[in-house]
Amino acid sequence: MGISISIMAFMFVTLIGVTVYEMLFDVDRTALNSKMDILIAVGVLLFAVLLQFLINYKYYSDLRNNEKVLQTKILADKSKSIDPVSLKGANFTKGYINRFEFIVDNIKFRVDEELYKSCKEGDKLIFSYAPKSKYLLNIEKSK
Known part of the structure; x- marks a missing residue:
């Protein structure tokens, strides 16, 4: 930006x-x-x-310090949706993209299919944030 x-x-x-x-x-x-x-x-x-x-000062300082803040949150709900996408080709065929989302604290987070399948409602998730810019780095399942 x-x-x-x-x-x-x-x-x-x-x-x-x-x-x-x-x-x-x-x-x-x-x-x-x-x-x-x-x-x-x-x-x-x-x-x-x-x-x-x-x-971009906060992002540069996060990169320089190489730190992260971990927060544990509970998965409230998860949803899966299918979005139509037109693929450019010879016949302009339509394709579909599966979107996997977690809902935590009334906020939707897009996740990959592997994490989506491995978690269920009520599981604890670990959110990794950059400390100064508050940028979400990673979501993983707590063990």
């Missing part, structure tokens, strides 16, 4: 910055001042890189 926001900020702020400079501050209105335009673009690029780092 940080990269996409930074790219959009770079494009729009550079466009606005160059336009404002050329319309209000440039003495020669017949030609573009390419040196100043490049300077504006480089300044905005540095700002976009800093913005990307600030947005």
Whole structure:
């Protein structure tokens, strides 16, 4: 997310910055001042890189520290659904994807088929989270 926001900020702020400079501050209105335009673009690029780092700071620190927080939760319910998907091919056939979900604390979590089959309602699950970003790393069955 940080990269996409930074790219959009770079494009729009550079466009606005160059336009404002050329319309209000440039003495020669017949030609573009390419040196100043490049300077504006480089300044905005540095700002976009800093913005990307600030947005993803928690993820970077989690990767650097290589830690995780474990929480034990109880499986309230599980569900299986079938989603239709159109497959691109010669005859545009339709396929289906099986979706396996656990419901824990009124939140649905998508899991793989193996974990889905090995657990039943009331089982204890171990959720692994990254400590700073709170990103869910793994779900496994408690032993």
